[in-house]
Amino acid sequence: MKILIITLDKVKTKTLKQEMLQLGIKTRIITPQETDEAWITQYRMVYIHASISGENYEHSIRAVRHLSWDIPFILHSIPTQEIHNAFLIPATSNAFTLAQTIRDIAKRPRENKITKIKYKDLTLDPDRRTIRRESKEEKLRNKEFNIIEILMMNPGRTVTKTELTEILWDRNTTMLSNTLQVHMSSLRRKIDKGFHKKLIHTVPCVGYRLEE
Template sequence: MRVLLVEDEAGLAETVRRGLEHEGFHVEIAGNGVDGLWMATEFDFDVIVLDIMMPGLSGYEVLRGIRAGDVSTPVLMLTAKNGALDEADALDMGADNYLTKPFSFVVLIARIRALMRRQSPQQREILTVGDLALDPSQRSVRRGGVELSLTPREFGLLEFLMRNPGTVVSKSEILRNVWDSHYDGPDNVVAVYIRYLRSKIDIPFDRTTLKTHRGVGYQLAD
């Protein structure tokens, strides 16, 4: 699931990004309203988390530009303000939910997932490779109708591979998109999680969907 976080407080943005990525989300950050508006209208995201109080373009202006550009991506507004009028303004402009700082990270995650569940079946994106199906909004994976249980990191890894079906992706690409472009942990972490994932999506079903190309990368193909 791809999340755009538009937040000018660098420390808060980094904290939220790390927390969301730990839950299996892929997060892009825009540090100001101008960049946020451009990214929101140029790229596809599942949810936009948008701060209101920012230099340049405010969150209200960004939201207005998003909706004027016919972008229907769910928007969750973040602000240090606290008042019914601020919330009403955001909702009237097209926001889907509203969260006041300081906020509970647990509540943030719950509201993001709630926004995804509100989308109609026609709007929801279902990723498929053969009989393997992944629903980013419902956080569910099925193989041949059998529901699979994945950890957040395994889910994020599978989602990235399913968004690139048939493509051999390198370890560095996986680390950048599923972990963190600044990741400095063990070198074998990708190989370890590939084994975890293979033990859940392939081995029990006698399949070889997830393939290793030694020295090159990994490929998910039917």
């Protein structure tokens, strides 16, 4: 389980990060300015720290919702914009208490059904873990699903190999040099094989891009 923390006070938030790690929850800490580039779909929830207020607060919520309409929020105050799937909690300076509260909320079952992700004639079904292009449907392995989900959430943008590796594999994991390439080859067979227009493109020495 991973939680994204948006904060302006990285010193205090590092203490929270340590407490949450003790509870078995991984976190990533970013600032409001970094929200637009965050890979929202890899996180279970988004927690907006009490250090954020005003325009930074509203911007963070808008940016997250632009990337994912249903990911849950944990907030300390009610935003001016209407928002669903949000949990309000009291502010506290006790990092351990806060970590426990976030953990308890994150473990609740999600009520909202995950929606399908679409790009052109490509449809990704998170519930069934399948990818469909026109009438061709294929089952996806976990890493294949994660890779194509990231590409479909960022159409037209080159996602670097470094970004994919850092997101999908633990730093302590030993990887073969061609591991990512093997997954991409499998995705190409499942998505592009049999179609004149290719959707997955390689940017030499950089990464991959989903584009018609």
